[in-house]
Amino acid sequence: MAKLIVVKVGGCLMSYPKELREVAEVLAELAHLTQLAIVPGGGKLAREVRGLQEAHRLSDETAHWMAVLAQDQYGLMLAELTGLPAAASLAELKAVGSAVLLPYRVLRALDLVPHSWEATGDSIAAAIAKELSARKLILVKCIPLSKHIEAPPSDLKSRGIVDSYFPTAAQSLKVAVASALNPNTIREAMSSSYTSNGREPLTPP
Numbered sequence: 029m030a031k032l033i034v035v036k037v038g039g040c041l042m043s044y045p046k047e048l049r050e051v052a053e054v055l056a057e058l059a060h061l062t063q064l065a066i067v068p069g070g071g072k073l074a075r076e077v078r079g080l081q082e083a084h085r086l087s088d089e090t091a092h093w094m095a096v097l098a099q100d101q102y103g104l105m106l107a108e109l110t111g112l113p114a115a116a117s118l119a120e121l122k123a124v125g126s127a128v129l130l131p132y133r134v135l136r137a138l139d140l141v142p143h144s145w146e147a148t149g150d151s152i153a154a155a156i157a158k159e160l161s162a163r164k165l166i167l168v169k170c171i172p173l174s175k176h177i178e179a180p181p182s183d184l185k186s187r188g189i190v191d192s193y194f195p196t197a198a199q200s201l202k203v204a205v206a207s208a209l210n211p212n213t214i215r216e217a218m219s220s221s222y223t224s225n226g227r228e229p230l231t232p233p
Contacts, residue, residue, distance in 0.1 A: 032063045033218060034162045036153035039071015039102055040170035041208050051168060052109035054211040058218055059112055059126035066128045067156055068106055069149035073098035078145070092143035093132075099149060100130040118160065131156065140197075147193040154181075154198035164202040166217045173207035176217040 035055060041048040055066060070077075074095045081091040107114035107128040115127040118134060131152055134140075140155035141147035150167055157165040166176075169189070177184075181198040184190045189205060190198075204217035 032065055032160055032162045033164050033166060034065045034067060034153055034157035034160065035166045035168060035214075036067045036149060037069060037106060038167070038169045038208060039069035039074060039099075039149065041168075042071045042073070042102065042105075044170065044208070047170075047208055049109060050211050051208050051214065052106065054214050056110045056112065058215070059110070062126075062218070064112075064126040065115075065121055065156070065160060065162070066103075066106060066110065066112065066126075067131060067149070067153040068099045068103035068128065070095050070098045071102060073101055074148070088144045091145075095148075096132045096135055096152070099152070100132045103128045103130045121160075129156065142193060146191060147197065148191040150190045151193040151197040154194060154201060154203070157201055158197070158199075162201070164204060164217075165198065166204045166206055166214065168206050168208050168214060170208045171205075172209055173205070173213050174210065176207070176213040176220070177205040178203070178217070178220060 037051065041051060055064065058064060077091055077094045077098055080086065104114055110128065113124050113127045114130055115121040115124060116130045116133045121127050121129055134156060138159060140159065141151050154165055181195040181203055185192065185195050204220060206213040206217045
């Protein structure tokens with residue numbers, strides 16, 4: 029699926045209804061121009077899982093799958109807001125074209141990342157992008173940016189933008205970071221011709 033672009037939408041947007049709707053509108057628009065696989069983050073639903081793990085001394089294994097199910101819940105929300113179908117497997121995604129991809133069944137089948145908090149939604153999206161041979165991965169985050177960022181995964185980790193496992197999960201991927209607070213950066217990231225072999229410097233927002 030060489031023309032596919034994977035877009036991971038940060039769960040932080042659950043707390044920003046206006047911005048979430050604006051991002052959803054942009055993604056719905058872009059889904060008509062190229063094939064998108066939208067991967068939901070976990071946000072406050074995943075943080076609730078962390079709290080439950082600490083309170084009840086749950087294993088990392090159990091907490092991992094609870095957190096992935098939290099991503100599915102946010103994914104259903106994104107599907108309604110974008111008007112795109114929710115795909116529960118890679119086969120469903122390939123059948124429908126652009127969709128919100130619910131990661132739980134995908135990860136149960138393929139087991140792509142460690143079962144720990146070192147691999148969060150960013151790494152899950154990266155692993156899925158590699159599995160799909162996607163053209164690019166775009167991370168939509170609640171950070172102020174005047175333009176999108178493109179840089180190797182290790183640079184993004186050093187800036188604290190992604191989780192610790194991300195450089196491994198995203199190895200050889202083209203990665204861009206866009207701002208949920210400035211939806212135009214999503215459009216820019218979609219059209220950029222950046223290649224993962226470059227060492228384009230990260231500049232402050």
